[in-house]
Amino acid sequence: MILQDNLGPNGDSIYNALMQAHAGLSEAESHALNARLVLMLINEVADPDRIAALLQEARSPASSV
Amino acid sequence: MAYDYTPFPYVAPPGLTEPETRHPVVIVGAGPIGLAMAIDLAQQGVRSVVLDDNNVVSVGSRAICWAKRTLEVFDRLGVGDRMLAKGVTWKVGRLFHGDKPVYSFDLLPEEGHKYPAFINLQQYYVEQYLVERAQELPDLIDLRFLNKVTGHTDKGDHVVIDVETPDGTYQLEADYYVAAEGAASPTRKRMNLPFEGQTFEEHFLIVDVEMQQSPFETDSPERWFWFAPPFHHGQSALLHKQPDNIYRIDLQLGPDTDPKAEATEEKVIPRIKAIVGDTPFRLDWMSVYKFRCAKLDNFVHNRVLFVGDSAHVVSPFGARGGNGGIQDVDNLGWKLAAVLSGDAPAALLDSYSEERCHGSAENILNSSRATNFMTPKTPIEALFRNAVLDLAETHPFARKLINSGRLSQPCSLHGKTLQSGDHPLVGQSLIDAPVGNGWLVEQAQGAFTLLSIGDDAAPDVEGIRPLHIAAPSPELSRRYGAGHYLIRPDGHICACFGSADRDQITAALARAKGQSR
Numbered sequence A: 001m002i003l004q005d006n007l008g009p010n011g012d013s014i015y016n017a018l019m020q021a022h023a024g025l026s027e028a029e030s031h032a033l034n035a036r037l038v039l040m041l042i043n044e045v046a047d048p049d050r051i052a053a054l055l056q057e058a059r060s061p062a063s064s065v
Numbered sequence B: 001m002a003y004d005y006t007p008f009p010y011v012a013p014p015g016l017t018e019p020e021t022r023h024p025v026v027i028v029g030a031g032p033i034g035l036a037m038a039i040d041l042a043q044q045g046v047r048s049v050v051l052d053d054n055n056v057v058s059v060g061s062r063a064i065c066w067a068k069r070t071l072e073v074f075d076r077l078g079v080g081d082r083m084l085a086k087g088v089t090w091k092v093g094r095l096f097h098g099d100k101p102v103y104s105f106d107l108l109p110e111e112g113h114k115y116p117a118f119i120n121l122q123q124y125y126v127e128q129y130l131v132e133r134a135q136e137l138p139d140l141i142d143l144r145f146l147n148k149v150t151g152h153t154d155k156g157d158h159v160v161i162d163v164e165t166p167d168g169t170y171q172l173e174a175d176y177y178v179a180a181e182g183a184a185s186p187t188r189k190r191m192n193l194p195f196e197g198q199t200f201e202e203h204f205l206i207v208d209v210e211m212q213q214s215p216f217e218t219d220s221p222e223r224w225f226w227f228a229p230p231f232h233h234g235q236s237a238l239l240h241k242q243p244d245n246i247y248r249i250d251l252q253l254g255p256d257t258d259p260k261a262e263a264t265e266e267k268v269i270p271r272i273k274a275i276v277g278d279t280p281f282r283l284d285w286m287s288v289y290k291f292r293c294a295k296l297d298n299f300v301h302n303r304v305l306f307v308g309d310s311a312h313v314v315s316p317f318g319a320r321g322g323n324g325g326i327q328d329v330d331n332l333g334w335k336l337a338a339v340l341s342g343d344a345p346a347a348l349l350d351s352y353s354e355e356r357c358h359g360s361a362e363n364i365l366n367s368s369r370a371t372n373f374m375t376p377k378t379p380i381e382a383l384f385r386n387a388v389l390d391l392a393e394t395h396p397f398a399r400k401l402i403n404s405g406r407l408s409q410p411c412s413l414h415g416k417t418l419q420s421g422d423h424p425l426v427g428q429s430l431i432d433a434p435v436g437n438g439w440l441v442e443q444a445q446g447a448f449t450l451l452s453i454g455d456d457a458a459p460d461v462e463g464i465r466p467l468h469i470a471a472p473s474p475e476l477s478r479r480y481g482a483g484h485y486l487i488r489p490d491g492h493i494c495a496c497f498g499s500a501d502r503d504q505i506t507a508a509l510a511r512a513k514g515q516s517r
C-alpha cells in the first residue's frame, strides 16, 4: 500500500481533474460516479492483498468535522 | 507601533511652465512594480519619469509574502539585504481543520541559498525601501507624486501623456509608456482592452493587529491556517506574523455574509479574541476585499507596456500578485533597455508579452486551484476536501493534496522563443548557490553571463560576462553539474552547452536578444 506521496508535481492538477469530473452532476450522480471510479481503480490495482489493505485503511475511523 | 505614513513631497513639474523634452520612459504608478521598474531601468542607465496620483506608500499591509525569487531580484536592485533584515522569516506551519490540528510542517530551508523561501514584510515597507533606493538615483529617476495621468495617445513612435497636478495640467512625451497603475488600470480601460477571467464570490476580511505577546506557543514565528475555523462561519482563516509585532489575520467570509457589517470592531474583536485569547492587542488596519483572476491577452500594445496588477490580477492564495509583478519587471527591464539603446530590435518586447502571459496564466491556474480547494462549491467537493484533511492526519500523500496556496515560484520559459535547445535547465530561473565568498545571484544577474563550471573556461564573446568557476561549491555542482550556462540578465537560463563553442554561444545570445529566430 502506498501512503507516501506518489503524485509528485501532478497532485494539484489531478485533484482538479477529479473535481472537474464531478462538475454539474447531482449528488446522486456524483455518488454513482464515485462508485464506478472505485471499481475501475480496484480493477487497475488488481492485487487482492493490496486491495484488502486499502479497504481496511479506508475504513479505519477518521473523525469528520 | 503604527507605521508612520509620511507623505512624499510634491514638487511642481517643469512641464507646467515649458514643454519638456521627450523622455525615454514614463512609468505610470509608483506602487511596488512601477518603482522596481524605474530602479531596474536606472541601473542600466535608462532615465524614467514615474508619475503617481498619490503621495504615500500603500495604506495597509496588503502584500506581505515576498518569495525567494523576488528577494533575489530585490538584491539586484540594491534593496534585498534591507528587506531581508526587516522581514520576518517563519519556519513552522500548522494546519487545522476546525479546532483539530491536522499536521504541522517545518519549512527547514535548504542550505546554500542567500535568501529564504520567503519573508513576510508589509507592502508599505517594500514601497518605502524602493522609494528610498530610487531617490539614490536622482539623475535617472524623476519621481513625481500627486501627478495623475488622465489620458494618453499612442502616436506610433511615441506616446503623449496628459497629467493633472495640484497646480494644473501639462503634457509629457515618452518613447515608451509603462502602465503600472494597479488592478483598476485606467490605461487599460481607456484602450478598451478585454480583461477576462473568473470572479470569486467570497469576500475576505483582512485584519492587522499589533500585540506584544506572540500567539504562537514558541518564540519563533509560525503560520497557522484553519479550514472551517471554529471562531467564524467562513471557509478559512490565516494567522501570520509581520515585522513590528503586527499579525495578519485573513478571514475568508462566506458568500452570504454582508462584508460591510463584518468589517466593524464589534464583529472583528470577538473573533480576534477567539484566536489569540486574552492577550491585549491593538487593531492596526482592516479591509474587506473580493478578488478575481484575470489577465490581458497581450501585455505589449505598440508603445504601451503593461506590468503588474494592471496586466494581471490573481486571488491572494500563494502570494502571486506582488511577486508576479516583480517577475514582469525582471523580464521587461533588460529588454526595454536593450531596445532603447539600439542593442536589440523592438520585436524583443513581444517576448516580454509571450513569457509573462505564460507566467501569469500559470499564477492564475495555481491560485484558482487553491481557491477551489479552500472553498468547495458543492457537497461532493466538500466531501473530498474533508476526506483529504482526514487522511492527512496519518497519510503523507494526502498532506501533499492540501492546498492552502502554493507559494509563488518563477515559471519556466522552456520552449519560448528566446531560449535555445532542450536541456532540462533551459528556461529555468537561476537557482542560487554559494560562489566564493558570496552567492551566484550576486554575480550572475543583471547582464548576460556565461557560467562555466569545471576545468574549461569559455571563449570571450562580446556582450557576455564570463563567470568561470573551476572549483565549484558542492551545492553549485549538485544544482548545475559541469558545463556552460548562458544566463539572461533576469536570471533565466537560455542555453546550456557541454563544451564551449563560440559560434553556438554567439547564436544563442543573438536569439536571446531577439536578433534571430
Ligand SMILES: Cc1cc2nc3c(=O)[nH]c(=O)nc-3n(C[C@H](O)[C@H](O)[C@H](O)COP(=O)(O)OP(=O)(O)OC[C@H]3O[C@@H](n4cnc5c(N)ncnc54)[C@H](O)[C@@H]3O)c2cc1C
Binding pocket: B028, B029, B030, B031, B032, B033, B034, B051, B052, B053, B054, B061, B062, B063, B064, B065, B066, B123, B147, B148, B149, B150, B180, B181, B182, B183, B186, B206, B287, B289, B307, B308, B309, B310, B316, B319, B320, B321, B322, B323, B324, B325
Ligand atoms: C489585501 C491584499 C493582500 C495582498 N497580499 C499579497 C501578498 O501577500 N503577496 C503578494 O505578492 N501580493 C499580494 N497582494 C497583491 C499586491 O498588493 C499587488 O499585486 C501589488 O500591489 C501590485 O502592485 P502594482 O505596483 O502593480 O499596483 P499598485 O500597488 O496598485 O500600485 C499602483 C499605483 O498606481 C497609482 N495610480 C493609479 N492610477 C493612476 C493614475 N491615473 N495616474 C498616476 N498614478 C496612478 C496608484 O496610486 C498606486 O500607487 C495583496 C493585495 C491586497 C489588496
